[in-house]
Amino acid sequence: xxxxxxxxxxxxxxxxxxxxxxxxxxxxxxxxxxxxxxxxxxxxxxxxxxxxxxxxxxxxxxxxxxxxxxxxxxxxxxxxxxxxxxxxxxxxxxxxxxxxxxxxxxxxxxxxxxxxxxxxxxxxxxxxxxxxxxxxxxxxxxxxxxxxxxxxxxx
Numbered sequence: 001x002x003x004x005x006x007x008x009x010x011x012x013x014x015x016x017x018x019x020x021x022x023x024x025x026x027x028x029x030x031x032x033x034x035x036x037x038x039x040x041x042x043x044x045x046x047x048x049x050x051x052x053x054x055x056x057x058x059x060x061x062x063x064x065x066x067x068x069x070x071x072x073x074x075x076x077x078x079x080x081x082x083x084x085x086x087x088x089x090x091x092x093x094x095x096x097x098x099x100x101x102x103x104x105x106x107x108x109x110x111x112x113x114x115x116x117x118x119x120x121x122x123x124x125x126x127x128x129x130x131x132x133x134x135x136x137x138x139x140x141x142x143x144x145x146x147x148x149x150x151x152x153x154x155x
Contacts, residue, residue, distance in 0.1 A: 004130045005101055011137045012093045015042050028080050031150035036077055038147050041140045043071040046092045052129045057109040062099045063092055
């Protein structure tokens with residue numbers, strides 16, 4: 001469990017670096033051949049554990065449901081986010097991981113509803129969900145790197 005959160009934290013630091021150092025216009029631009037942008041991928045990574053961990057454990061979300069609905073699986077970038085939304089997502093990169101760690105240590109994830117993910121990985125408990133989340137975040141980091149290459153070739 002500790003290792004999974006550590007790997008996730010390292011990935012979140014990489015995402016934070018992209019968020020802080022990518023030119024603002026690149027964060028929100030959707031290059032030709034893509035259906036989302038760097039910003040959407042980062043926000044999606046923040047909200048997905050709310051669904052895979054909290055929702056499937058029958059617990060309340062720890063971020064606004066509006067953000068979850070805006071960035072969950074099956075959504076696409078809409079308008080450019082407000083400065084307030086960018087600030088919230090940036091904060092949630094780390095605060096949500098701390099909350100997961102605290103809630104796990106307190107044993108809050110007892111009642112987990114099994115779930116089959118899109119890549120056909122069965123999640124049977126919170127540990128499965130945390131393991132899958134590492135894989136999921138890696139996929140989206142790869143998407144961000146592909147988006148950055150595509151944007152660089154458009155400049």
